[in-house]
Amino acid sequence: MPEHPAEPTDLDSHLIEHKVASQELLHGHFLHAFRDTVRLPDGSEASREYVRHPGAVMIIDQLGDGRLVLERQYRYPVQAVMLEFPAGKLDAGEEPLACAQRELLEETGYRAASWARAGVMHPVISYSTEFIDIWFARDLTLGERKLDAGEFLDVFTATPAELLQWCRDGRVTDGKTLTGALWLQNVLSGAWTLDWQTGTSRTAG
Incomplete structure (x- = not known):
């Protein structure tokens, strides 16, 4: 069962962020938290904090x-x-x-x-x-x-x-x-x- 409604295409390239580095913040019973450094479409970098969930x-x-x-x-x-x-x-x-x-x-x-x-x-x-x-x-x-x-x-x-x-x-x-x-x-x-x-x-x- 896909977790995403649609995979990115070439038409989305001006929107896509690419992971540069990743830091684990928490590994709990079922939640897993990270802080990633991403490269933005304009070449600059930003941080993204998020939680991995099993669905x-x-x-x-x-x-x-x-x-x-x-x-x-x-x-x-x-x-x-x-x-x-x-x-x-x-x-x-x-x-x-x-x-x-x-x-x-x-x-x-x-x-x-x-x-x-x-x-x-x-x-x-x-x-x-x-x-x-x-x-x-x-x-x-x-x-x-x-x-x-x-x-x-x-x-x-x-x-x-x-x-x-x-x-x-x-x-x-x-x-x-x-x-x-x-x-x-x-x-x-x-x-x-x-x-x-x-x-x-x-x-x-």
């Missing part, structure tokens, strides 16, 4: 009655409880669909019989390599969730209209969930289509 998935999961399965989770960096679609980071070597199936089960207890990949988003292009693969899930069956140690979140349901109103009112400010709402709105209206597939990955439980 993640987000699941737009819809019950048979049309309601969405969402989460409330405290996010320490912003010191707030956020309303979000289920999501989680990729393990090393893990395929995005397998990750989506694993995260949906672990966080919500739901399994989905049908899946469709929507696309990819880059939430913080100014300082991180992070990409989030966006998946739709339907034909859900509820089982037992399996939260990771130290993970605390509430699962609840809402209608698409409620979610969109919360986005409008500023109650939902999480970037990936706002992007998910955009995808959902266009899919429900018929403006955008999805290629659904059935079956579940063996890694889903």
Whole structure:
């Protein structure tokens, strides 16, 4: 799965920055921070600080009655409880669909019989390599969730209209969930289509 929407071409040469040197700032549990020296298109040099991230998935999961399965989770960096679609980071070597199936089960207890990949988003292009693969899930069956140690979140349901109103009112400010709402709105209206597939990955439980 490509992490970038398009590779640079010759037409982009007047925009491209080239790495001259790199300094590691932090090697944490899953974040890896660097300060690079780059050569700018005009020949001058500048510093770029950024974080390498393994990538993640987000699941737009819809019950048979049309309601969405969402989460409330405290996010320490912003010191707030956020309303979000289920999501989680990729393990090393893990395929995005397998990750989506694993995260949906672990966080919500739901399994989905049908899946469709929507696309990819880059939430913080100014300082991180992070990409989030966006998946739709339907034909859900509820089982037992399996939260990771130290993970605390509430699962609840809402209608698409409620979610969109919360986005409008500023109650939902999480970037990936706002992007998910955009995808959902266009899919429900018929403006955008999805290629659904059935079956579940063996890694889903």
